[in-house]
Amino acid sequence: MATARFFVTLAGCVTLVAVGVVVGNASVRDRLIQHVQVAGWIKPITEAAAVVETKAEAAVARAIVVDEKVEAQQRHVTQYLARRYRVADDAVRVLVAAAYDTGRELGLDPLLILAVMAVESSINPLAQSPVGAQGLMQVMTRVHTDKFEPHGGEHAALDPIANIKVGSAILSDLIRRGGSVERGLQLYVGAGNLPDDGGYAARVLNERGRIAVAAAGRVDAAIVAGLRGSLSATGKPAVAQQDVAVPEPSTATQPAGKADKAV
Structure with a gap:
């Protein structure tokens, strides 16, 4: 028993001596304090990193879901357009992807x-009109020559991707200028100063409605609707206008006339 008390006392003395050395040695003391402080920082940093990692993983998961949804839409739209306008699937797939990319950019x-594209050219990239409209979106090349310069000049009018980009840019600008999709379409077809557009805007919006039906996975229903003309029989848009992305109107006040005509 006495021996045990001796060793306990000895251990206590050694501990006191060690503490005294640490306290008395400024360098050792500072390192010990720094170690304790760093240890205190590590936990919140680690916890914060874990939270960031979790959020990043969730964001990636959401992006994957969105990409898969868009891919499915594009696949269905490709099937519809290829069947409706009798164009090869592979060719239409490229055009659909380009339209989605361009739409996102603009x-x-x-x-x-x-x-x-469907109403203007029936998805024919080589379509040309007697008045000079060319390509998928029937852009008036001589009016918009400058817009083709970044794509290699006016000869690029028959390049499908260039035509989509230029035609979409013109359409986007006219929608902003007109303040609505319908008005933008009227300007696009060159009916800005005419009493009506001959039903052009309604035809485009009805076709947009059929494409939307196909994008939702109902390709056969969209095909049938197109063949029967059931969505265009009333002459009204097949899709509510809130479903159409409309850029904010610009402050431009220049009146649209024949010079704005894209087709």
């Missing part, structure tokens, strides 16, 4: 872009 509804 803040313009890609289905509206595709609808204009």
